[in-house]
Amino acid sequence: MATDALLFYSFAAVTVIGSLMVVTQKNPVYSVLSLIASFFGLAGLYVVLEAPFVAVAQIIIYAGAIMVLFLFTVMLLNAPREDAAEWDRSHPLYRPMAVRIGAALAVLLALELGWALSRATDLGGAVNAVENPTISSVTLLGEVLFTRYMFAFEVTSILIIAAMVGAVVLARKREE
């Protein structure tokens, strides 16, 4: 289907370009804003994959809540650029050689992923080959979440409480 491919490639382009800009921008504020753009592309991909609830959650939770937290922190810390202090330049990890090794590792990972994908079979089948009209239903999602995944769901609440307490304790100003 032509529209399917068109949607996929345009959303994929938005996502990849946004992510690349996150990594290449010097100013963290621009990085956060590009990541939000990239998340909108991902939300579009989720809609194409017939997962509208995940798409909405992606925008509300990720782009709306988590990224605002990041932006708030960047602006609270007055967005320092990547350079400044003396130890930056004197440290061995800052030398061009170390940066080149890091880039080589990233390229190696990309090559490995490509190799694994090229060896895999059964990847040519269309993603929506299995017909299931209920896959995008929020009702079914809720039913499965609160029955089969009940335990994981409850454990998640403990994780969130731990994270909340941890964040408050860590960021608190210490009186000395």
Add this chain to the structure above:
Amino acid sequence: MPLGHYLVLSGLLFAIGTAGVFLRRNLITLLLSVEIMLNAVNLAFVAFGRVQGTVDGQIITFFVMTVAAAEAAVGLALVIALFRHRESLNPEAFTSLKW
């Protein structure tokens, strides 16, 4: 669209995130790169779930999102605490265990 396209896109995003973690020297950008990696995995989960015709992939995505939110909250609290000590966001500035 074939499943392979989604997996290639997911792998590409994961590689971009890894490159960010390796190459950038800014704690906030490092955390953002980790978020890119988590999202790459989310995309693979949803694509696999669609191929299977089940909702399990979408549900795992919700759990990943929750973990990402917790990680962002604690990570940013750590960044703020570190910044108070050294007035820097460069990870090389924090090489000593005690100061």
